[in-house]
Amino acid sequence: MLGDFQMPSTPRTDPLAATFSTSYAGVVAFVAVATEGSFAKAGDRLGIGRSAVSRSVRKLEDQIAARLFVRTTRSTSLTQEGERFFHNCRPGIERISQAMEDMRDSRQGPPRGQLRIRAPSAFGRQIVMPLLSAFRSMYPDIAVELELDERHADFVSDRIDVAFREGRLEDSQIVAKQLIPMHLIVCASPAYARDHGLPADIEEIGAHRSISYRLPSGRIAEWQFKIDGHARNLQPLSTCTFNDLDLVLQAVLEGQGVAQLRGFQVSGHLREGRLVSCLAHAAPDDGGHFLCYLSRHHLPARIRVFIDYMTDRIRALNQQYDADLPLSGSI
DSSP states (O other), rough: GGGGGOOOOOOOOOHHHHHHHHHHHHHHHHHHHHHHHHHHHHHHHHTTTTHHHHHHHHHHHHHOOOEEEOOOSEEEEEOHHHHHHHHHHEEEEEEEHHHOOOOOOOSSSSSSSSEEEEOOOHIIIIIIIHHHHHHHHHTTEEEEEEOOOSSOOOOTTTTTTTEEEEEEEOOSSEEEEEEEOOEEEEEEOOOHHHHHHOSSGGGGGGGGGGEEBBBBSEEEEEEEEEETTEEEEOOOOEEEESHHHHHOOOOHHSSBEEEEEEEHHHEEEEEEEOOOOEEEEOOOOOEEEEEEESSSSTOOHHHHHHHHHHHHHHHHHHHHHHHHHHHHHHH
């Protein structure tokens, strides 16, 4: 029916897009002229020519349909509309300028800001956390948030600045800096070794009480070895399983069984005699403990100093760990 017919509506222009497409340069030029009192001085301040400033202001005046300046050969002054527009625009321009200055300061001045870190639980507790106190003393303007989580960080959606990871990394989207090797050591308490002995080769592991680690994926972590130059993985039948490596370590210290643990976890216990190790001849090729971040370009100072600090301190610690780790299969 004719009465139901409607003329197509005129597409509405997005006011934000229309404004920014033509006027931002004009507003910046306008505020510079109003502040400096002349087009020539505004051009010097902005690093552009007087004619470019004049064109930008003229386009702005055409867009808002208002004359902003009274111009003579000797002076430039604001019109009444120009006074009102300057009053409304200046706070916004100053906030943008301050934001840009803050960004420069974050790279050129003392490191500051929020730093979000993710680390696997055991590595975070034993390695990262003890080092944070001295880091905070050195950089008091950096606020640190440490999150212990076995999952790999999604740097964007999780808003993580730096993540510690372990094993072997194949993610080409991140920068991964190896800090130290990740040794895997089969250990037990001296009491367990006295009462039950220790496996002399990997075929004997099944005869022992094994303590296992459940990965965040839900799978039980395999024990990794290298026999005659070939990698070999086993998954012993477990008497205890934990989803936290510190709990696995605690059970081993209590004499509940045998487990394969990270070198940084056990080095001190081996040195002090609270643990003994075996199967060093079958140790796998080392993976690594990595410090990961998204990009090398325009790295904020707070991230850069944290990376440098942790790299130096953790590599220094590793010299002690290496001294404590077993060099042969003897116990």
